[in-house]
Amino acid sequence: MPFILPSPVNRFMLRLLDVGRAMRAWRAMSEFRSGPDRAHNDPVSLGECIFCDIASGRSPARFVYEDEGACAFLDIEPVRPGHLLVMPRAHITDLSSELAVKGIAEMAQTLHRATSLLMDRLSAEGVSVFQSNGSAAGQTVDHLHFHVVPRFTADARLTVNWTPAQDAIESLDRTHALLS
Numbered sequence: 001m002p003f004i005l006p007s008p009v010n011r012f013m014l015r016l017l018d019v020g021r022a023m024r025a026w027r028a029m030s031e032f033r034s035g036p037d038r039a040h041n042d043p044v045s046l047g048e049c050i051f052c053d054i055a056s057g058r059s060p061a062r063f064v065y066e067d068e069g070a071c072a073f074l075d076i077e078p079v080r081p082g083h084l085l086v087m088p089r090a091h092i093t094d095l096s097s098e099l100a101v102k103g104i105a106e107m108a109q110t111l112h113r114a115t116s117l118l119m120d121r122l123s124a125e126g127v128s129v130f131q132s133n134g135s136a137a138g139q140t141v142d143h144l145h146f147h148v149v150p151r152f153t154a155d156a157r158l159t160v161n162w163t164p165a166q167d168a169i170e171s172l173d174r175t176h177a178l179l180s
Contacts, residue, residue: 051091052143071110086145087145094134115129118148124152125151126151126152130147
């Protein structure tokens with residue numbers, strides 16, 4: 001019989017852990033390479049940031065391209081076959097970080113290579129690139145990253161509510177003044 005945590009503890013633990021991702025990663029550990037050959041220039045401790053662990057080889061991933069400053073690997077919860085994540089190796093939380101400019105510069109070639117791989121090897125007709133910045137925008141891992149999703153003419157649309165908001169339209173002049 002499996003060990004079952006008492007109900008209040010169980011609810012607390014489930015809030016803290018994404019058990020599905022953790023179990024899939026644990027089961028697949030033997031399928032991936034890891035080791036000291038991965039350069040990583042950040043002192044984030046083991047387990048503090050899953051993407052830092054992936055970049056350093058301490059956690060598994062299916063890498064499709066990597067260089068000294070950034071890497072691209074398959075998302076374990078893809079919206080399409082070939083859905084990649086591209087991230088800097090250094091721990092950069094989001095675009096508001098002072099290090100973001102350097103991180104984006106390091107990711108530029110990796111984004112290019114990831115796009116080329118999807119178009120050349122999967123015959124993608126295009127790609128969609130997404131980035132969420134901060135939890136209010138849906139960022140679930142506090143490490144700067146981009147989703148690169150292969151697209152085909154016959155695809156169902158990836159839905160993000162882009163319906164223009166009337167109040168946003170009416171405030172264009174005020175918003176422009178605030179931002180310029």
